[in-house]
Amino acid sequence: MNQFMERAVKLAEENVREGQIPFGAVLVKDGEIVTEAAAGEQENPDVTGHAEINAIRKAQKQLQTSDLSDYTIYTSGEPCSMCMTAIYAADIETVYFYNGLEQMTEVGMGEGEKIYEELSKPNEERSITIKHFSDQTDQTDPMQLWYDKQS
Numbered sequence: 001m002n003q004f005m006e007r008a009v010k011l012a013e014e015n016v017r018e019g020q021i022p023f024g025a026v027l028v029k030d031g032e033i034v035t036e037a038a039a040g041e042q043e044n045p046d047v048t049g050h051a052e053i054n055a056i057r058k059a060q061k062q063l064q065t066s067d068l069s070d071y072t073i074y075t076s077g078e079p080c081s082m083c084m085t086a087i088y089a090a091d092i093e094t095v096y097f098y099n100g101l102e103q104m105t106e107v108g109m110g111e112g113e114k115i116y117e118e119l120s121k122p123n124e125e126r127s128i129t130i131k132h133f134s135d136q137t138d139q140t141d142p143m144q145l146w147y148d149k150q151s
């Protein structure tokens with residue numbers, strides 16, 4: 001196996017041995033591991049504490065940039081939609097995963113696959129209420145304010 005994927009899978013294995021969930025990720029640039037993380041490294045409960053997010057946070061803090069273009073992420077599990085959003089936002093160019101969403105679902109960790117399905121539905125058909133609050137008010141629209149400040 002590729003050395004970086006091997007490391008991501010090892011982090012996931014160690015996480016399970018420590019009573020955590022089976023996820024690890026490494027961020028690589030120019031053939032070197034820049035950061036690595038497992039899921040659930042936070043002191044407090046945190047639903048965003050996925051291995052990929054943790055590795056991205058560490059890199060952005062360490063490098064003081066949100067731009068991770070030219071980086072590759074190796075992750076022990078196919079990224080969920082939250083992690084994919086972070087990967088897109090950071091401009092990470094390549095993602096390699098070990099366990100796919102189907103394999104996670106087979107062992108009872110089907111949330112990632114379920115949420116991808118949810119997001120593919122129109123808002124009205126989702127299990128969470130999501131509505132556009134379109135009432136006009138006399139408040140400043142922060143989006144318009146931001147736009148005006150750009151020009």
Ligand SMILES: [Zn+2]
Pocket residue numbers: 050051052079080081082083084
């Ligand atoms: Zn995730």
